[in-house]
Amino acid sequence: xxxxxxxANGVLLGAIYVTIALxxxxxxxxxxxxxxxxxxxxxxxxxxxxxxxxFGLPFGIFGPMPWTVALAFGIVVAxxxxxxxxxxxxxxxxxxYGDATEHAIPLVSSLGFLLVxxxxxxxAYGTEPHRFITPLGDMSLHLGGIFISLPQxxxxxxxxxxxxxxxxxxxxxRTGRALRSIAENPDAALLMGVDVARxxxxxxxxxxxxxxxxxSIFAVNYGQVYSGMGDEVGNKAIAGMVLGGMGSIWGAIVxxxxxxxxxxxxxYLFGGDTVQSVVWGLLLxxxxxxxxxxxxxxxxGKGKF
Amino acid sequence: xxxxxxDLDVRYDRLRAxxxxxxxxxxxxxxxxxxxxxxxxxxxxxxxQGVVRAARGSVRFxxxxxxxxxxxxxxxxxxxxxxEGRQIFVSLxxxxxxxxxxxxxxxxxxxxxxxxxxxxxxxxGQRRDMPASVLSGGEQQMLAISRALLSKPKLMMLDEPxxxxxxxxxxxxxxxxxxxxxxxxxxxxxEQNTSMALATAARATLLELGTAVLAGPSGEVAASERxxxxxxxxx
Ligand SMILES: Nc1ncnc2c1ncn2[C@@H]1O[C@H](COP(=O)(O)OP(=O)(O)OP(=O)(O)O)[C@@H](O)[C@H]1O
Ligand SMILES: [Mg+2]
Numbered sequence: 001x002x003x004x005x006x007x008a009n010g011v012l013l014g015a016i017y018v019t020i021a022l023x024x025x026x027x028x029x030x031x032x033x034x035x036x037x038x039x040x041x042x043x044x045x046x047x048x049x050x051x052x053x054x055f056g057l058p059f060g061i062f063g064p065m066p067w068t069v070a071l072a073f074g075i076v077v078a079x080x081x082x083x084x085x086x087x088x089x090x091x092x093x094x095x096x097y098g099d100a101t102e103h104a105i106p107l108v109s110s111l112g113f114l115l116v117x118x119x120x121x122x123x124a125y126g127t128e129p130h131r132f133i134t135p136l137g138d139m140s141l142h143l144g145g146i147f148i149s150l151p152q153x154x155x156x157x158x159x160x161x162x163x164x165x166x167x168x169x170x171x172x173x174r175t176g177r178a179l180r181s182i183a184e185n186p187d188a189a190l191l192m193g194v195d196v197a198r199x200x201x202x203x204x205x206x207x208x209x210x211x212x213x214x215x216s217i218f219a220v221n222y223g224q225v226y227s228g229m230g231d232e233v234g235n236k237a238i239a240g241m242v243l244g245g246m247g248s249i250w251g252a253i254v255x256x257x258x259x260x261x262x263x264x265x266x267x268y269l270f271g272g273d274t275v276q277s278v279v280w281g282l283l284l285x286x287x288x289x290x291x292x293x294x295x296x297x298x299x300x301g302k303g304k305f
Numbered sequence: 306x307x308x309x310x311x312d313l314d315v316r317y318d319r320l321r322a323x324x325x326x327x328x329x330x331x332x333x334x335x336x337x338x339x340x341x342x343x344x345x346x347x348x349x350x351x352x353x354q355g356v357v358r359a360a361r362g363s364v365r366f367x368x369x370x371x372x373x374x375x376x377x378x379x380x381x382x383x384x385x386x387x388x389e390g391r392q393i394f395v396s397l398x399x400x401x402x403x404x405x406x407x408x409x410x411x412x413x414x415x416x417x418x419x420x421x422x423x424x425x426x427x428x429x430g431q432r433r434d435m436p437a438s439v440l441s442g443g444e445q446q447m448l449a450i451s452r453a454l455l456s457k458p459k460l461m462m463l464d465e466p467x468x469x470x471x472x473x474x475x476x477x478x479x480x481x482x483x484x485x486x487x488x489x490x491x492x493x494x495x496e497q498n499t500s501m502a503l504a505t506a507a508r509a510t511l512l513e514l515g516t517a518v519l520a521g522p523s524g525e526v527a528a529s530e531r532x533x534x535x536x537x538x539x540x
Pocket of ligand 1: 317320322340341342343344345346347348349389
């Protein structure tokens with residue numbers, strides 16, 4: 001039974017990794033851009049939600065918000081932050097040099113943004129954890145001896161909805177087809193009349209949305225947020241994406257879940273000290289055996305933009 | 306004239322790939338551009354489509370100056386390029402490739418047009434839900450042309466469509482170009498297959514190192530000594 005409990009916890013942790021891994025895989029698969037601002041935007045969204053619930057908006061524009069409104073506000077801020085990053089890293093460089101991904105500059109400037117977001121939040125709210133209180137915290141379901149908290153159930157449902165909507169968007173809609181065609185061949189997509197510069201922000205909006213939702217899931221489930229929360233989650237999400245295969249949606253889902261499960265299982269079986277070595281060791285072995293990842297294919301990131 | 310290009314210059318950094326070229330295509334006319342490798346044929350077509358910027362000169366299409374217009378708006382006006390090497394989306398299904406061709410359209414009637422394409426090319430219809438990578442070279446070229454057709458073009462530019470095709474498919478391809486033209490489509494054709502291109506087109510322009518050295522009715526160009534020397538003595 002304890003094992004099943006660990007599986008439930010691992011799946012929840014995995015759901016957070018999956019959401020962030022999806023954000024990474026979208027930008028890498030379509031734009032060939034490893035966006036380092038994803039983990040800090042995840043953190044920013046959760047911290048914003050906490051601050052909004054605690055203090056409301058600055059200058060007394062709005063008093064402390066109910067937790068649901070605060071979470072929604074955090075998601076909106078995440079989307080805006082992501083669009084800002086697009087404007088100032090990707091688009092600026094594309095306009096200036098014609099080809100954003102042939103240069104390491106977007107990568108480096110996104111690293112710069114990481115530091116700006118993180119240190120800004122640190123200066124404002126410190127590095128210590130803050131409690132994010134919701135009335136759901138203590139409610140839980142008994143399922144044959146294991147406890148599943150209400151936030152866990154809601155989070156999983158939310159993660160599933162996200163995955164299916166994203167997959168629907170990419171597979172079935174006009175915008176999704178355009179995004180997939182840009183991923184394969186931006187030059188040919190342009191010849192079809194796709195306005196590549198207008199559609200790139202869609203990816204950043206989706207990225208911000210995914211980060212915001214992951215931030216909400218984290219805040220509600222663990223009941224606390226802190227300025228360093230993006231680091232661990234970001235690294236594990238990248239691991240999940242690479243394990244699953246870069247640029248693949250199903251890869252991000254399976255990879256993120258696997259990393260979450262391996263992490264909770266190794267804590268349960270071998271203790272907390274071993275987590276890092278087990279997770280990263282496993283990733284290394286997996287990559288030696290299958291360098292392109294579980295669902296990946298070769299050729300990701302060649303000749304983009 | 307449907308398309309009128311005047312004194313067009315295109316540069317890649319210091320290299321002048323197209324130098325002061327004039328070319329025009331009338332309603333329902335087929336015009337061909339010939340020239341050796343590196344003569345600037347692809348660059349000319351890409352500049353007309355707006356993929357590369359003109360450094361000098363003007364492009365008028367359907368009565369409008371489109372010299373500074375972006376690619377999507379040129380597609381919406383009815384100008385489409387079937388690029389060198391086909392460039393179909395091999396990771397998308399055949400059907401999705403066709404839908405991408407209609408990307409700029411919002412009108413009804415698309416489904417019927419796609420059905421007509423599947424009737425014309427049963428090989429595409431049978432593989433509509435498979436990734437386009439399963440198609441043979443010839444089928445891929447038919448898909449590339451069909452995809453371009455779905456943007457409802459007035460002028461279709463084709464960049465070496467016969468390249469790498471079997472003789473059977475080369476023939477089918479030229480038949481298709483003829484049929485589309487009889488249905489009202491204007492065509493600007495770049496070809497290495499000089500004899501078939503000259504037999505199909507009404508007028509021809511010969512490019513040599515970015516300059517149009519010869520232009521006129523296909524019969525006259527075919528008879529010119531300049532044509533053979535352009536290919537033999539290039540560079
Ligand atoms: N993207 C580019 N950057 C720099 N130079 C280029 C580029 N594309 C083409 N060129 C150069 O411009 C000149 C014309 O090339 P272009 O591809 O237009 O010729 P082409 O007539 O289409 O040749 P081919 O028959 O081989 O297709 C060549 O010297 C080529 O090297
Ligand atoms: Mg060429």
